[in-house]
Amino acid sequence: MPSIVHKYNTNHSSNIDRDNNMSDDEQQQATSVAKEYRHELVGVYRQSANRYGLLFVVTFVALLFTWGYVFLDKYRPGSEYAYSVEGKGLASVESPVVVDEIDGTVSNNAAVVVLEEVQAAADEDEDDNNNDALSIMDRNDDVMKQQQIENYRTGDALILNIHPTHHAGTSFCRTIGRHGINHSNTPAFVCMGDKDEVMPDGSFKEMTGSTNIPWMHNKTGPYVEAIRPYFHMISWEFTGVGSLKTEKRLDTTNWEHPKLLSVIITRDPISRLLASDGIIDKRYPGFNEGTLDRKGWWDYVAYEDIMNTDNFFLRILSGDKRARLKQQQKEENKNKNHISKNKNRTTAEMMSLFPSNLNRTHYDHAVAVLDRFTVVLDLACLTEGMVALAELLHLEGTSQTRKINYKDKEHLKHLSTRERVGYDDVYDYLLEKNKWDILLYEYSKNISLIRC
Numbered sequence: 001m002p003s004i005v006h007k008y009n010t011n012h013s014s015n016i017d018r019d020n021n022m023s024d025d026e027q028q029q030a031t032s033v034a035k036e037y038r039h040e041l042v043g044v045y046r047q048s049a050n051r052y053g054l055l056f057v058v059t060f061v062a063l064l065f066t067w068g069y070v071f072l073d074k075y076r077p078g079s080e081y082a083y084s085v086e087g088k089g090l091a092s093v094e095s096p097v098v099v100d101e102i103d104g105t106v107s108n109n110a111a112v113v114v115l116e117e118v119q120a121a122a123d124e125d126e127d128d129n130n131n132d133a134l135s136i137m138d139r140n141d142d143v144m145k146q147q148q149i150e151n152y153r154t155g156d157a158l159i160l161n162i163h164p165t166h167h168a169g170t171s172f173c174r175t176i177g178r179h180g181i182n183h184s185n186t187p188a189f190v191c192m193g194d195k196d197e198v199m200p201d202g203s204f205k206e207m208t209g210s211t212n213i214p215w216m217h218n219k220t221g222p223y224v225e226a227i228r229p230y231f232h233m234i235s236w237e238f239t240g241v242g243s244l245k246t247e248k249r250l251d252t253t254n255w256e257h258p259k260l261l262s263v264i265i266t267r268d269p270i271s272r273l274l275a276s277d278g279i280i281d282k283r284y285p286g287f288n289e290g291t292l293d294r295k296g297w298w299d300y301v302a303y304e305d306i307m308n309t310d311n312f313f314l315r316i317l318s319g320d321k322r323a324r325l326k327q328q329q330k331e332e333n334k335n336k337n338h339i340s341k342n343k344n345r346t347t348a349e350m351m352s353l354f355p356s357n358l359n360r361t362h363y364d365h366a367v368a369v370l371d372r373f374t375v376v377l378d379l380a381c382l383t384e385g386m387v388a389l390a391e392l393l394h395l396e397g398t399s400q401t402r403k404i405n406y407k408d409k410e411h412l413k414h415l416s417t418r419e420r421v422g423y424d425d426v427y428d429y430l431l432e433k434n435k436w437d438i439l440l441y442e443y444s445k446n447i448s449l450i451r452c
Helices: 002-017 024-075 080-085 116-127 133-140 143-153 169-175 200-208 217-227 269-273 278-283 294-303 312-318 327-334 347-353 360-372 379-392 417-421 424-433 435-445
Strands: 158-164 233-238 260-266 375-378
Touching: 143 260, 158 169, 158 312, 169 233, 169 260, 169 379, 200 217, 260 379, 260 435, 269 312, 269 417, 269 424, 269 435, 294 424, 312 360, 312 435, 347 424, 360 435, 375 379, 375 435, 417 424, 424 435
Parallel strands: 158 233, 158 260, 260 375
Antiparallel strands: none
């Protein structure tokens, strides 16, 4: 293109100099040449415009597809954001995810949007799913889980309930455990201890003692085969990730074994840490009755290093232990309680002092373990879940399935978890501290046998 322009400019200037000396024929010829060069120049500019116009369109389309991919990926089923907006909850994972009967307010550091329209749509979808446990299992599209269920129906598989403390393991044992297939039995002590010595030579204690659970992958099959002739169901209780005398984690067990049917009950983490507990009741009197003072709450949730208040369920699944403080450090921390010094601290300041040290990797690991269990139940509708499970497994005596008693005081039953804590700064800190555990619970709702 530059050579053509130069050629045109050169000829054009020379023609002007000679205009007065040209004959009519020469002037017509010059005009014709000028027009020819002009048309040629216009054609070159048009080609360039077409070329760059096409490049602009291609670039715009590429950017549009890139934006669409990012947007759809963010909201895809199973994404971190999607987990936080399904069910009863809120906002992105960067903000505390609020569940249960929460009034929607959070700390000043968190930007939270209440998704009422999403919840309304979710409620409509749940109406179609609540009482259809078989179709929910079908949607899992997991051949091995179907095989585990079928093997239990024929009397060949063992139910193993993973029982985190305060997740209704005792109620589950009494309801499902006492109505086994073909009138089969469970260990006498809440499905955990063979105090009647049904199995010979103390072998049950050896296989299920705190030093031997969780089972290693290569031990799962032999232990299931040894226990199943005597019991149809057993339980493992976890009072915390550091409660067992072993470094083994739940992901070491062969949860895909065709003769092992695993069940786990999930619970709202904030509701769980408000559950009545003999030790906590004595140490923090009134915490479950709405009468514990603000300093006592901060001792419980931060300064005295109580593991119950720090992503309890997620740590059991992922095996990620907390860095425990020594007793001397606990006493020193107790004396540093900012309330006793008439000071206020933000959620960010408290998280800096007492971080959870958890991230998306720990959460993803816990989700992967949770996905391996045959059946997930939600404590929020455990009665309906146990009825559905009994029907799924063809258990007898399902009419005896009873309502679960959570042992809450009558005047607390209709209070939100925020109201039960009673202090916004404590509650906001708990939400931020346990955000990964809360997010895990929100995820569990989507794979629960019954959606509450």
